[in-house]
Amino acid sequence: MSTINRQSDYKKSAKANKSLAKREAIKLAATELMIELGYEDTNLEAICQRASCSKSAIYQYFGNKQGLLAALTEDVALEISQALHAFHLQELDVAEALLMYAKLALSKILNDKHIAVVRATISSLGRYPELGPTYYQVGAKTAQSALTQYFSAKKGSNILDVDDPEWAAHEFQGLLFWERLVAQVVGAQQAPNDREIEEHAKKVVDTFLKRYRVYEA
Numbered sequence: 001m002s003t004i005n006r007q008s009d010y011k012k013s014a015k016a017n018k019s020l021a022k023r024e025a026i027k028l029a030a031t032e033l034m035i036e037l038g039y040e041d042t043n044l045e046a047i048c049q050r051a052s053c054s055k056s057a058i059y060q061y062f063g064n065k066q067g068l069l070a071a072l073t074e075d076v077a078l079e080i081s082q083a084l085h086a087f088h089l090q091e092l093d094v095a096e097a098l099l100m101y102a103k104l105a106l107s108k109i110l111n112d113k114h115i116a117v118v119r120a121t122i123s124s125l126g127r128y129p130e131l132g133p134t135y136y137q138v139g140a141k142t143a144q145s146a147l148t149q150y151f152s153a154k155k156g157s158n159i160l161d162v163d164d165p166e167w168a169a170h171e172f173q174g175l176l177f178w179e180r181l182v183a184q185v186v187g188a189q190q191a192p193n194d195r196e197i198e199e200h201a202k203k204v205v206d207t208f209l210k211r212y213r214v215y216e217a
Contacts, residue, residue, distance in 0.1 A: 073139040
């Protein structure tokens with residue numbers, strides 16, 4: 001490779017890294033402000049000031065404030081979905097894969113930042129009804145689709161007895177999140193610590209596998 005090509009690649013890489021850093025700074029600023037002020041009172045000017053960026057950067061990366069809120073949710077869903085795919089490719093035992101997925105998902109979904117995003121979404125539905133379906137599609141549905149694909153891959157095997165992978169994914173997500181998520185959104189519980197995540201994840205996986213796992217006679 002010539003010196004000119006190396007310099008060109010270096011410049012492209014540096015530009016991409018700078019762009020990614022700016023995007024992450026905007027998301028961090030938006031999350032912090034939503035925690036402090038709520039969605040409706042978080043304006044683009046405040047985000048720009050905290051992230052040291054221009055409004056044009058927000059429009060470029062996210063389209064608008066609603067797109068920015070969707071990105072905060074989508075990042076979490078994609079991270080846990082990609083992790084589950086990686087566990088599948090590693091051919092981990094189903095119990096181990098589900099336990100690793102459950103612990104990662106709990107730590108990402110039930111932390112204070114994500115709960116603030118959920119609260120911001122709910123509190124803004126009166127004025128911005130489109131936020132609800134967007135949150136559901138890029139968040140819950142994305143994560144559930146990854147589980148559905150995982151269970152579909154196990155269907156017909158001697159590992160899991162799953163007739164309906166989509167329903168099995170729905171059941172697993174329900175066991176994992178429903179009660180804890182509601183309790184935290186309404187302030188009845190705090191974010192779980194590492195020990196609580198470990199214990200809850202294990203109970204959910206054990207309960208799920210008692211129903212669906214194929215055990216040799």
